[in-house]
Amino acid sequence: FLPHLIASLQQVDQTYIMVKPDGVQRGLVGEIISRFEKKGFKLTGLKLFQCSKELAEGAGACQKENLHRRAHNGRGAKLYFARVNLEKDSNVDSIEHYKDLKQKSFFPKLIDYITSGPVVCMAWEGVGVVASARKLIGATDPLQAEPGTIRGDLAVQTGRNVVHGSDSPENGKREIALWFKEGELCEWTPVQAPWLRE
Ligand code: GDP
């Protein structure tokens, strides 16, 4: 029982952290990355990424419509396929990412917000990283977030709360797979590893 408990406590998890467009626009990227870096988690993926705005909603339907339009326009099939791939790459993520919130009244505003400028996508790894990152980020409403947390220190409104963090190890894996392509993540051992965990 005890070895099993210890092993489960030491389970290495991954979380998806994203600096939202307001964080990028306000020059908070370094500050936000720094909080996770200083804590001692391991960065395994990092990129600046722009979800395109006009096609964010109902991306699937949009793509089908394009097929018809392009076919009637007499444009080549090759062009169509190239365009679909581009749309898929740049749009589907934010819809799929927030699919659990699709029924909420603020969903359109949320998609608008998240596609309004570049975001910084990050994958972080470590024992207990998912729950710990949520604590470092603070409550969804920045006015309720404790001082010392990212949202508590750097934001004033739910609709502009500067950062995202996965809410479970399962969603951590799901979201990293959604925002990163194969080959974009790095496996490495930080030199400080033995100074962080005995
Ligand atoms: P989180 O896990 O703390 O980010 O919160 P949720 O998963 O509940 O919501 C996802 C994101 O949707 C939040 O971070 C906000 O950006 C946005 N959001 C949640 N609730 C509201 C709301 O009532 N109004 C607006 N405008 N945005 C909201």
Ligand code: MG
């Ligand atoms: Mg959430």
